[in-house]
Amino acid sequence: MTPPLVDHLRVTAVRRLSPHLVRVSFTGPGLENLPTWPDQQLKLCFPQPGQTEPVLPALPPDGDPMRWYQAYLAIPAAERPVLRSYTVRAHHPETATIDVDFVLHGGADGPATAWAARAEVGDLLGRYGPDAQYARPLGESDWVLFAGDLTALPAIATLLESLAPDRKALVYLEVPDTADEQPLTTAAELELHWVRQGPDALLNAVRGAELPSGTGLAWLAGEAGAVRSLRRHLVGERGMAKRDIEFTGYWRLRLTQDDAPTEEDMAEVQERLAEVSQPTGLDTFERAYGENSAPWVIGEPQPAVVELAAAGEFRGEVLDVGCGDGQHTIHLTALGHRVLGVDYSALAITAARANAVRAQSPARFEVANALDLGPEPRYDTVLDSALFHVFGAADRAAYVRSLHRVCRPGAVLHLLALSDKGPGFGPEVSDSVIRAAFAEGWVIESLADAEYRGVVGQAEDGGKQLGDLPAWLAKIRRV
Incomplete structure (x- = not known):
């Protein structure tokens, strides 16, 4: 029987290993059958002050973790449990328990450290995971x-x-x-x-x-x-x-x-992005979303895309490929367009669905591989905002073929990509790369200098500092 991904954990033992390390043992449903692997991560859900146990959404009947996270985000902030990632130090199937080691930092303690410092037998936490899809051998x-x-x-x-x-x-x-x-x-x-x-x-x-x-x-x-x-x-x-x-x-x-991410956090994401290509670099994008350090997540649609929509450049069935946290899909849906937002990152789609709930939008989102979007032509307009430039040469060619298959003849692709006139926050492309990629089966109707709004640092109030970065904006028609 497969153990549940979501459930409560009850403390069975607390042992101080050293001055700065405490080991807490937990039991809970399904732990006797828990599959194990090295560096096994799980999300612990800590109760808010005044709660004896965390408010924990159940995993939906279809088992979709994204919908679980969407339900988690829908919990009012004052009641929503604090999520933190920890390593399963040991699994004891004979007692249906796991051990988790907590570091007791000096100074001001965060919610997880503060909980661990006073943990007692019988205390309740929640968990999400461990999930084998995040195993990294x-x-x-x-x-x-x-x-x-x-x-x-x-x-x-x-x-x-x-x-x-x-x-x-x-x-x-x-x-x-x-x-x-x-x-x-x-x-x-x-x-x-x-x-x-x-x-x-x-x-x-x-x-x-x-x-x-x-x-x-x-x-x-x-x-x-x-x-x-x-x-x-x-x-x-x-x-x-x-x-x-x-x-x-x-x-x-x-x-x-x-x-909010610091300039150093942004530099780390930039380093990761500079060396990866979807889908092999998925882990980089998952971490960026999970750590709130994605430099393309700005909490609003790109101004260039808003201008395209205002000019009537979207028609028919619309695909927002590499939709990220869904701001463009939500914006276009609000304007009455039929839009599907897709992304290879499950965390991105989770964030997009949560944003749609907050915006009270019926926007639709799915996890999908941009290199294999399907065999049938279904779309009249495609938006690519900051996806094309992350691909290496081989994946770039596969991506363009994938787009060609799902676009109807005469369909238009609006491509917004970071320019080699930089600086940007990761991979950048030249106009010649764009022209070469779309040389067959497409007509480039326009290719012009534009701007892409991204996170360039930390603002004085601790939030994200936004800036406009050099970009290309292309209108490309499928023939």
Whole structure:
């Protein structure tokens, strides 16, 4: 029997492992059959002050996680549980329990840390997951470098336990106190270094590491700024390929997950976007939506698209491809157009549906692969706002063929893409790339300089600072 993705958890034990680490054991429906994998993530739902248990929407009958998240967002803010991501440290099927390790930070505690500091047997939380679609197995290599702070310890421990004897693991773990050090087990050849917490301590320790010969991978996690510095060191000074480095900012210094992205957060997203192409780079886009750091999410439709709509440039059946959080689909639907918004990111579609609920809009959204939109011509107008430019050459050609298949003869594609006249926030294209991509089966009726509004930093009030970036706006007709 498949365990439920959504349910309550009850605390069965609380154990202080070290001065800054507490292990909480939970039981709940389905945990006896829980499938496991290394670095297994789940969302914990913490109750609001005054609640004894979180308000937890049930998973809908069709099992659609996006509709669950939509129901979650529909809960009034004062009652809506706080969601935070944690690692399953251990699974005990014989007792139907899981262990989750919580780091007790010093200073002002966030809601999850504050809960963990006073957790007692019998307390109730909610969970979403673990969901196997978010499992990220390590690739093949001769050796793996692990580096992180105390928040990364549970994930690193489970990854070490999964390694085969023929691999070598170099581990650098930064801890506030020597009493926070823990025994780690692995069948691999292990070189373990405990690093005392301090400015650039982890970075300096990794700088001094002697990396083995052979093929290598790196796995980095912890405070977002430290992770970025480690990754830049490995790429810039060690010559590691970016594709060989898995990196995640678990937390931000002096900020919570709910705060707006900083300029450094934006830089991280820009780095990710500069090296990926849909759909192979889906994880980058999922993280950007999940961490509220997507630089194209501005809470409103693009001015260039609003002007197109006002000029009557949308007709018939409309496809908003790469719709993101749905602002264009919602805007065009409000104007009376028949529009379908599609995106490859499930989190994007979840956000779009939630935005439609807030706007009281009947806008329609679906998860879809832009490289395979279907075999039948169905659309008279297509909007591509900041999707085309993320594709590499091979995917770009597949995307254009996919568009051609679903467009009726005479259909119009409105293409808004970041220009190589930049700066932008990621991949940029030249006008010649656009012309070459649509050289067969299409006629480019216009291709002009335009502007794309994106997030360029953090505003003084802590919100997102918007700016207009150089872009191309093309009108392309399918023949």
